[in-house]
Amino acid sequence: MKLIHGGDWAGFETEYGKTPLDFSANISPLGLPERVRAAALRAVEMADRYPDPLNRRLCAALADYHSVPASNIVCGSGASDLIYRLCHTLRPKSAAVFVPGFAEYARALRETWCHVTEIPLSADFCLTQEQLTQIPQDCELLFLCNPNNPTGLLSGRELLLQLLDLCRERGTVVAMDECFLDFCEDAADCSLVSALAQYPELIIIKAFTKTCAMAGLRLGYVFCGSTELAEKLRDCGQPWAVSVIAEEAGIEALCEEDYVNQLRTLISAERRKMKTALEAVGMRVVPGEANFLLFRCTDYGLAEKLRERGILIRDCANFAGLEKGWYRTAIRTEAENIVLMETIREVLHG
Numbered sequence: 001m002k003l004i005h006g007g008d009w010a011g012f013e014t015e016y017g018k019t020p021l022d023f024s025a026n027i028s029p030l031g032l033p034e035r036v037r038a039a040a041l042r043a044v045e046m047a048d049r050y051p052d053p054l055n056r057r058l059c060a061a062l063a064d065y066h067s068v069p070a071s072n073i074v075c076g077s078g079a080s081d082l083i084y085r086l087c088h089t090l091r092p093k094s095a096a097v098f099v100p101g102f103a104e105y106a107r108a109l110r111e112t113w114c115h116v117t118e119i120p121l122s123a124d125f126c127l128t129q130e131q132l133t134q135i136p137q138d139c140e141l142l143f144l145c146n147p148n149n150p151t152g153l154l155s156g157r158e159l160l161l162q163l164l165d166l167c168r169e170r171g172t173v174v175a176m177d178e179c180f181l182d183f184c185e186d187a188a189d190c191s192l193v194s195a196l197a198q199y200p201e202l203i204i205i206k207a208f209t210k211t212c213a214m215a216g217l218r219l220g221y222v223f224c225g226s227t228e229l230a231e232k233l234r235d236c237g238q239p240w241a242v243s244v245i246a247e248e249a250g251i252e253a254l255c256e257e258d259y260v261n262q263l264r265t266l267i268s269a270e271r272r273k274m275k276t277a278l279e280a281v282g283m284r285v286v287p288g289e290a291n292f293l294l295f296r297c298t299d300y301g302l303a304e305k306l307r308e309r310g311i312l313i314r315d316c317a318n319f320a321g322l323e324k325g326w327y328r329t330a331i332r333t334e335a336e337n338i339v340l341m342e343t344i345r346e347v348l349h350g
Contacts, residue, residue, distance in 0.1 A: 004103055006314040006328075007215070012307070022330075023340055024312040026149075026180070026292045028213040029332035030266070033259045036212055036252045043248035051247060053239040058247045062221060065254045066193055072224045074233045075250075077241045079179050079207040079220035082233070083143075084108045086175060086203065086222070089236040092140035098131060099321035100150055102177065105143035106320070114141075118320055125151040125286055125294075132163055135172070142167060145177040146192075147184060150316050150328045152288015154190055164192075164199050173229075177205040179220075180290040182260060183267050193223060200226035210291065211260055212253045219246040267291045271331045277341045281348055292330045297348075300324045305347045311340060 003011070006024030013019060032040075055075040063070035076082040087095075087108040096117040097105045109116045119134045121127060127144070135142060144163075147154045160176075167174050181187045196202055207220035219242060224230040242250075274293055278285045284296040294316065299305070303315040314328040329340065 004318055006312065009312070012312060016310070018310070020307075020310055020312045021336060021339060022312045023332060023336075024314040024328075024330070025215065026210055026290070026330045027215055028211055028263050028291075029330075029336065030213065030259065030263055032213045033253065033256045035256065036214070036249050039252035040217065040245050040249040043245040046244045046248075049244070051240045051242055051244045054234070055242050055247055058221075058242070058250050061251045061254050066223065068193065068196060068223045069227070071227045072196070072230045073221055074224065074230050075219070075221045075242050075247075076237070077220070077246075078209060078218040079177065079205050080104050081218070081237070081241060082205060082220050082222050083175070083177075084111070085233055085237040087112050087114070087141070089232050090141055090173060092173075094136055094138045095141040095143070096135055096139045097143045098127060098148070100125070100148075100316070100319040101143070101321075102145055102149045103319065105175075109141070109143075120321055121148075121151075125153055127153075127155040127159065129159070129162075132159075132166060135163075135166065137170065139167075139170065139172050141173045141175065143175045143177065145180070146190065147180050147288060147290045149177075149180060149290070150292070150294050150314070150319060150322075150326075151286050152180075152290040152292055152294060153286065154184060154186075154289050157190060157192070160192060161195065164195065164202060168199060168201060171201070173201045173203065174199070175203045175205060179205060179207045179210055181206075182211045183264060183291040184289045185264060185268055187264075196223055196225045200229070203229070208250050208253050211263060212256060214246075214249060214253065217243075217246045217249055219250045266333070267331050270334060270337055273334075274329070274331055274337055274341070277337075278344075281341075281345055292328050294326065294328050296325050297327060298325060299348060302327060302344070302347065306340075306343060309343050309347070311343055313340075 202225040286294040316326040
């Protein structure tokens with residue numbers, strides 16, 4: 001089976017017999033918060049019972065934290081689970097995605113035999129008024145990510161509200177993926193959570209995966225602009241999508257404000273240094289604001305050469321809208337980032 005995402009540490013260990021330095025997956029370099037780890041370990045004692053299929057305690061905690069009605073929240077086994085569940089719930093005949101973007105949007109849509117329109121972002125990978133004019137009139141579901149993956153670029157709130165107004169006129173459901181937004185310094189100002197009450201056709205996708213290093217626990221959630229849509233989502237998909245361990249860990253993760261602030265400060269500082277270092281060795285770097293950077297290199301074999309040296313980055317040639325020579329690297333700790341850059345210099349210049 002050919003994998004299309006980063007984070008395949010298991011494949012590397014099978015091939016090389018050791019653990020890689022993984023920059024191919026955009027996970028918090030601070031690791032699982034200790035309080036979250038403790039909550040997950042305590043929850044093992046409850047593993048002999050079924051999880052709550054409605055995730056009542058987690059939804060209540062999320063509702064309190066984000067000021068969203070608990071009836072409008074649906075939890076799942078990571079954001080990807082909810083993306084697929086949404087597509088199977090709505091089963092649109094026509095949908096649209098912006099490219100380059102997260103591959104699972106289009107994959108999930110095509111799994112339901114939906115016609116997918118891929119709308120290219122601008123030459124510098126921005127969402128502009130031009131892209132809004134290209135949304136098909138008959139589009140029933142639109143996916144977009146803010147900040148975008150793999151570019152890391154943020155779209156302005158004013159433009160996104162214009163997009164929501166346009167889609168409301170056409171009856172288009174908008175699925176806004178905010179999974180990387182907590183890494184941004186202006187996260188609260190950029191989020192559309194506060195717009196949910198005005199746009200019943202809006203869905204916001206979020207997850208604990210990235211910011212709290214909970215990728216292995218698989219926990220995501222969505223906020224729906226309407227209770228009716230949330231109920232439809234709950235009725236689609238498996239009934240016990242969230243394990244007891246993941247739910248308890250998620251409840252505790254909502255208390256990790258200091259951890260998230262520390263993480264955001266680290267990422268902001270290291271992202272600036274990484275951008276400068278990549279540009280210094282001749283890379284074109286997209287000025288993203290998430291915990292990763294997209295860059296272009298004339299060495300089309302860079303990812304494989306780094307892999308041979310024990311380092312994984314994301315080769316982005318399989319992203320719609322990109323081509324060979326585009327790569328994405330996560331931002332990790334200062335020491336790890338130094339190792340990556342020293343190895344890139346070695347690969348490029350010997």
